[in-house]
Amino acid sequence: MSVFIFKAVDENDKVVQGTLHAPSMNLAQLRLRRVYKSVLMLREDDQKAMSAAPVFQMSPRVKVESLAIYTRQMAVMVEAGIAINRALRFVAQGDDQNLNLVMSRVADGVEQGKSLSRAMSEQPRTFGDTYTAMVRAGETSGHLEGALKRLSELLEKTVNMKKRITSTFAYPAVIGVVCIGIVSLFVFYILPMMLPMFASMGVDLPLPTRILIGVVNIFRDPKIIIPLVIFVLVGVWILVQFLSNVDKASQVRYQVDGVLLSLPIAGPLISKSAQARVLYTMASLLEAGVALVDVLNTTESVAGNAVLAQKLSWTRKSLIEGASVYRALEMHDVFGQTALQMVKVGEETGQLSDLVRRIGQMYEDDVDTMLDNMASMLEPLIMAVMGIVVGFVTLASFLPMVNLLRQL
Template structure:
């Protein structure tokens, strides 16, 4: 079904814009009138556009990308409408008219058209694999099969909101240290390239033997002033090389294993992966997905190939008849507490609820760890900057003290 962009006047004479699907332009105008608005322009959104229009759309696409937060909000709204008794197509039609983001509006309209044509909701979501993950699609498919789509949508919204909340807290906690690092780097760059050379130039003209710290500062300042561009190039090359290395299977495994072995960051990444694994697996099992397909899905969401390999190995053991807890205990990657709680859940027949508890426990630990790290990081950064500045000041003052002694 074609999709039309329109500009109309509402009951108060205010200009409104939007997108609507209809069999033709005349039908689209009638739909707009039934909404209580007077259509001014109605233009079909076609795939074939002029090169200029395509470039404009591509440029706008940079700023209209569908974000996980928008998908989470849309899922919550859809769950509310379907839970209130709205048929799925009606609920999607309502959301098409309410969604303000152009790219997202077109996407929802296409999904609704696909459902009207006879496809399932899950199959329609596969039209946008970059927006809807495999977990999202599989849970929707399970909800459609079991007739509990509104419950599945509510749980999906809960999962996405918790992930967004955790991500937001991490970003908020990291904002101040990153800002301090940037400011400190700029201050150090200014000192080493402008302030220090002007001051130390006086010492070099006196042809006197300078203290070791001063000589080191002058050499470092000269090198930094002459070759700072080389440092930037080397840093950029290192980042590109690391990115290329991580694109290889061996490189990705090596770097992920290294990240898990880091003193502070390793346990934090481990807890994040375990919490994500537990909550997603619990939701899949609770919505009718059997254990083996659920493990196949969740192994790709941990964000670490080492942990993904462990889950895949555990899946093979479960397929042979072994319990999930024992399978996860085969490697020390999963914490003992998580393994024990999984075993208790299997023995009591309440694995889903126990997995939810594991997710809650480790999400809380992640938040506490991040807050503790940030509380420690701030004074450490201030101390490092103070030591650097103190070294610069002492390196400049030592020759002055020696000259005063000679004069005295």
């Protein structure tokens, strides 16, 4: 597969330029003529040429924010009647270069005769199971623009949730960094300057100062700090390797997630946020016309928690065996009783997708409340801990001066 750089004129007489993946120059020119009024320039990009590329090319990592924007733009274009390959080419001229490359590959697949969902499934690092399932359902039902709109909303929900969590911990983190900087200034700069003066005047060092000096000497002794640094680096490497292989060892992942869910404060937050994500995904898939069994199969991969994913798997099996949605979810304790009652009403009234979305909103509100409560607890707690540390360091630094003044 080769990469071609082109410059062409669209139907609005606007000159556009970009890149195109194609097996040959003739095929690249043929594809461009299908999309544009005329082709001004077409040449192979030798630096990016890819020979004998596999069908499933390695997709670059893309930001969820960018994918949400591109999906929203595609929905608008498809709703306006623009052909899907042209819509893909248009969005591939956006600001995110990695996503531009992915969209160009998808456009290549569509122009080769593949369906949009099939072309997207060949870029699995960018388009997950939920994304391709909703696109496939939109293609089948003939309402692709609606599926793309729901996808963009789902992605935006994910982005907003991440921003909300980040903002909750941002302020305490800044306070912590500032306090660590102040402590380091006293410990490694001010105190070492003052110690020779105290020693020359024969000042008795109080206990807090002796403790602080002992800690400083430990961290300044190469015989101690070098093995300690090596030990920490090896520990971090082992932890990274363990976490990277957790997904491959499902039993280990299940145990780790079970421990996380049992934590006093973080556990309910992790559980609620995962359930909210699953509920929004379920609602979007149901609205797109995906079968309920397939919905549960897809949501297992977006749960982000092995315990919840296992419960969804059991629920799916119960559905296949003939249980109702409400009974299957209740049997495996997937959601709380309030949510289950709403599912029961939705199943009985034929408004399951609408009520599932409302439950998701309810759970998202619960997560917001938990984050607010956590922030209100974290800030004074961190301030108290840092106040104690800074107070101890300050006391240890200035107590010798008090003793010196007493001796004068």
